[in-house]
Amino acid sequence: MARVRNDFEGRRWQRFRAWLNEGDTSLDSLLMDAVDGRSSAPQPAPSAPESADPGAVNHLPLSAVQARRARAEKFSRGLYRTLAVLICFGLIGVLLATAAALPPFGNPDNPVHNEVSRRYIEQGMAETGAVNVVAGMILDYRAFDTLGESNVLFTAACAVLILLRLGVSDRVRRWERDLDARLYEPQNDAILQTLARFLTPMALLFGFYIVLNGHLSPGGGFSGGAVMGAGLILYLNAFGYEKTARFMNYRVFQTASCAALTFYAAAKSYSFFTGANHLPSFINAGIPGMLFSAGLIPYLNIAVGLVVCCTMYAFYTLFRKGDM
Amino acid sequence: MSLALWQSIPLACVLLPLGSAALTAFLPGRWARRWCLLALALITGLSAVFVLRIWSFGRSYTYPMGHYPAPWGNELRAGPLEAAAGLVFALVMLLSMLGGLGWLDRHIAEEKHALYCALMLLLCASLQAQVYTNDLFTAYVFIEIMTLAAAVLIAVRSSGPALLAATRYMIMNLIASALFLLGVILLYDLTGHLLMEPIHIKVQELAASGAYHLPLTVVVAVMASGLAIKSALFPFHTWVPGAYGTSTPASAAVLSGLVSKGYIFLLLKVFHRVIGLETIAQTGIGDVLLFFGLAGMICGSVAALSQCDLRRMLAWSSVAQIGYIFAGLGLGTEAGLSAAVVHMLAHAACKSLLFISAGGLYTGESGDTDFSRLSGAALSAPLAGAGFTIGALSIIGLPFLGGFTSKLALAQAAAAIGGPGGWAVLICLILSTLLNVLYFFRALLILWKRGETAPGHPPLTHRTASGLAVTALSLLNFAIGVLAVPLLQLVRSGLGLLD
Numbered sequence: 001m002a003r004v005r006n007d008f009e010g011r012r013w014q015r016f017r018a019w020l021n022e023g024d025t026s027l028d029s030l031l032m033d034a035v036d037g038r039s040s041a042p043q044p045a046p047s048a049p050e051s052a053d054p055g056a057v058n059h060l061p062l063s064a065v066q067a068r069r070a071r072a073e074k075f076s077r078g079l080y081r082t083l084a085v086l087i088c089f090g091l092i093g094v095l096l097a098t099a100a101a102l103p104p105f106g107n108p109d110n111p112v113h114n115e116v117s118r119r120y121i122e123q124g125m126a127e128t129g130a131v132n133v134v135a136g137m138i139l140d141y142r143a144f145d146t147l148g149e150s151n152v153l154f155t156a157a158c159a160v161l162i163l164l165r166l167g168v169s170d171r172v173r174r175w176e177r178d179l180d181a182r183l184y185e186p187q188n189d190a191i192l193q194t195l196a197r198f199l200t201p202m203a204l205l206f207g208f209y210i211v212l213n214g215h216l217s218p219g220g221g222f223s224g225g226a227v228m229g230a231g232l233i234l235y236l237n238a239f240g241y242e243k244t245a246r247f248m249n250y251r252v253f254q255t256a257s258c259a260a261l262t263f264y265a266a267a268k269s270y271s272f273f274t275g276a277n278h279l280p281s282f283i284n285a286g287i288p289g290m291l292f293s294a295g296l297i298p299y300l301n302i303a304v305g306l307v308v309c310c311t312m313y314a315f316y317t318l319f320r321k322g323d324m
Numbered sequence: 325m326s327l328a329l330w331q332s333i334p335l336a337c338v339l340l341p342l343g344s345a346a347l348t349a350f351l352p353g354r355w356a357r358r359w360c361l362l363a364l365a366l367i368t369g370l371s372a373v374f375v376l377r378i379w380s381f382g383r384s385y386t387y388p389m390g391h392y393p394a395p396w397g398n399e400l401r402a403g404p405l406e407a408a409a410g411l412v413f414a415l416v417m418l419l420s421m422l423g424g425l426g427w428l429d430r431h432i433a434e435e436k437h438a439l440y441c442a443l444m445l446l447l448c449a450s451l452q453a454q455v456y457t458n459d460l461f462t463a464y465v466f467i468e469i470m471t472l473a474a475a476v477l478i479a480v481r482s483s484g485p486a487l488l489a490a491t492r493y494m495i496m497n498l499i500a501s502a503l504f505l506l507g508v509i510l511l512y513d514l515t516g517h518l519l520m521e522p523i524h525i526k527v528q529e530l531a532a533s534g535a536y537h538l539p540l541t542v543v544v545a546v547m548a549s550g551l552a553i554k555s556a557l558f559p560f561h562t563w564v565p566g567a568y569g570t571s572t573p574a575s576a577a578v579l580s581g582l583v584s585k586g587y588i589f590l591l592l593k594v595f596h597r598v599i600g601l602e603t604i605a606q607t608g609i610g611d612v613l614l615f616f617g618l619a620g621m622i623c624g625s626v627a628a629l630s631q632c633d634l635r636r637m638l639a640w641s642s643v644a645q646i647g648y649i650f651a652g653l654g655l656g657t658e659a660g661l662s663a664a665v666v667h668m669l670a671h672a673a674c675k676s677l678l679f680i681s682a683g684g685l686y687t688g689e690s691g692d693t694d695f696s697r698l699s700g701a702a703l704s705a706p707l708a709g710a711g712f713t714i715g716a717l718s719i720i721g722l723p724f725l726g727g728f729t730s731k732l733a734l735a736q737a738a739a740a741i742g743g744p745g746g747w748a749v750l751i752c753l754i755l756s757t758l759l760n761v762l763y764f765f766r767a768l769l770i771l772w773k774r775g776e777t778a779p780g781h782p783p784l785t786h787r788t789a790s791g792l793a794v795t796a797l798s799l800l801n802f803a804i805g806v807l808a809v810p811l812l813q814l815v816r817s818g819l820g821l822l823d
Contacts, residue, residue, distance in 0.1 A: 095542070098539050098542045101536065101538045102513055110516075111514055111515055112512065112513060114516040115395065116516060116517065117516070140392075141392050141396050141397050142461075144398035147342070148450075148453070151342060151345070152469050154345070154346060155446050155469050155472045158349055159472055159473075161349075161439055162436050162439040162480055257346060261346035262346055262347055265343030268339075272339075272389045272390055275389070275390040275391035275392070276387050276388050276389070277326065
């Protein structure tokens with residue numbers, strides 16, 4: 001509503017003509033569009049209508065219009081606030097009542113204790129080969145969901161890249177170079193570097209261990225990838241962008257996430273296709289408890305771990321503005 | 325039961341774009357665009373084959389995702405309705421992308437094109453997944469992808485208003501995602517299942533015994549309101565004008581034409597396949613949706629009247645059209661539902677046509693869309709002007725165009741019901757159509773006005789591609805209008821097979 005209203009013609013026909021030609025906004029008041037108007041970009045004030053006779057335009061005193069609009073805006077803001085509070089309390093009340101009416105927690109007769117969870121728990125290890133039943137569930141029984149989940153992460157990474165990565169060929173936004181966080185890196189810090197020299201390999205190794213043993217012990221791609229990403233971020237903080245970029249840069253990020261996601265999609269396409277058509281597949285569960293067992297699960301864990309690690313690192317570097 | 329090869333097409337439609345998105349993101353811009361268009365064309369072709377095959381097959385079937393049978397593993401499910409929706413979604417996306425290439429070059433730096441194409445492919449995959457999935461949690465996961473990708477498609481222009489619109493879109497949509505997830509969690513707690521068929525059986529048992537009445541009602545309410553926020557039903561429409569009005573034409577076409585429709589399709593599946601229409605009728609949610617749909621039909625059109633920007637007018641018109649779809653859903657009868665589905669498909673075709681051809685009408689170096697600067701714009705860009713005219717006439721509901729089919733079906737459904745609800749729909753339909761005529765004819769009059777000097781258009785690249793897209797989308801509108809009878813038949817048989 002930042003636009004100055006300039007046409008309050010007395011006669012209806014002229015108002016209609018002005019609307020037809022110029023897009024008069026005086027019909028705005030028919031619909032309470034306060035939220036929309038407040039934050040939309042100020043539209044340019046229209047040029048004076050050429051067709052309408054300037055003498056016919058009867059301007060109201062601007063201050064009166066402004067005062068009226070300010071009153072309306074204040075009223076609608078108050079209305080929105082009151083309604084928001086009321087709706088929140090209503091929702092809280094309804095959800096509390098719902099929670100009270102749900103099946104009691106921990107009761108063995110609850111509907112969730114049915115044949116689905118029973119088979120996951122009792123036959124999960126035999127069918128998927130994963131000692132960690134959760135890994136069997138998310139990467140074998142319901143692998144399609146997890147494929148979606150890792151693509152959610154990738155979508156988020158794409159979002160951050162497209163919005164925050166400083167353009168190389170972007171001539172218009174050259175001034176943004178000054179925002180590059182890499183120009184303002186802290187100086188060498190002996191304590192941080194000594195610690196990082198010690199901790200980074202440990203963090204990376206531990207993360208890799210969690211990923212590799214995802215089907216044997218608690219953990220898996222998501223948690224292990226997060227640990228590895230944290231290790232990389234620590235190294236980055238201690239040694240700066242230039243040294244980190246020797247082994248972790250945009251190209252590595254590209255290759256790793258691309259390879260991981262494509263591998264996941266391709267491998268699971270094969271498994272979905274053979275499964276649906278009851279074709280023999282070369283994937284077998286192996287001996288539960290061995291490192292190379294549980295069919296595709298360890299490989300999928302590695303793929304997910306790579307995606308998570310790269311995404312975490314990308315988030316960190318790009319939220320500081322700059323490149324990877 | 326062994327499956328024929330064509331029955332794996334839904335799997336390909338989801339996994340081809342999903343699998344190649346990561347690859348696309350890191351190709352050089354030109355190759356990314358080519359691959360994106362090729363992949364979309366492939367999916368369109370596959371979907372077309374699929375529609376023909378399933379039409380002669382005449383049944384629906386489930387497709388297990390992996391080696392584990394129904395309640396344990398994920399599943400896809402396909403029938404005539406899903407096939408038709410999948411085909412229209414893929415085709416419209418391909419044409420929107422093709423038609424928006426010219427503005428993409430101007431709005432987005434070349435090095436970001438690859439990422440844009442990747443997001444488009446992710447969006448395509450998640451739309452196809454919404455259409456074909458038989459599992460509520462899978463639907464939620466792909467809703468997340470869709471929300472994120474759509475927000476970035478708005479923000480990618482990185483102008484101030486676009487970023488603001490994207491932020492608001494994000495906030496509203498995350499609330500909606502949370503509501504939907506809450507619904508899935510509650511439903512899982514009550515039934516112990518995530519696949520649609522087992523939930524349906526359990527919910528019917530619960531409804532028959534009367535147990536857990538309150539939680540079930542809350543489930544219906546939160547799922548419906550979550551998906552209604554995401555598809556911009558009237559009181560939750562505040563993100564629409566910014567989101568559609570500030571983004572690049574390809575994004576606007578895809579967002580208004582497809583993304584909101586994907587959510588509505590999911591809502592239809594939730595009503596039909598998960599909860600069951602009888603239980604839905606008992607909760608009275610249909611009347612609520614009907615009321616807000618009618619309110620949206622009127623308020624969206626009234627707001628569109630007062631816009632002085634072409635794109636914002638189109639955005640408000642979308643609010644009104646979403647109102648039509650929800651009114652059809654709210655009627656709750658088979659005829660109302662099929663009218664809603666047909667309107668969904670028709671609106672996907674004509675709103676994307678409007679946004680894409682409007683892109684050819686922008687004037688000035690930076691692309692002005694204020695009506696005061698558009699006078700005579702169609703005369704200097706006749707193809708875009710013709711496309712816009714066809715789209716506008718289709719929305720108004722002229723015979724032989726898509727909008728006519730769906731409006732007629734909605735009117736018939738309302739008349740068949742009668743009573744206050746039916747009459748309210750009929751009256752609002754007439755009123756809203758008159759308002760449509762008013763604001764679209766004003767836009768058309770301005771666009772085709774003979775002035776002293778024809779306004780100049782920004783020099784765009786990819787002119788052939790956008791001309792092709794406008795032509796093809798116009799033909800699609802005619803096709804939906806002319807092939808109304810078989811389309812309605814397909815939709816009705818599909819709805820019958822949805823249970």
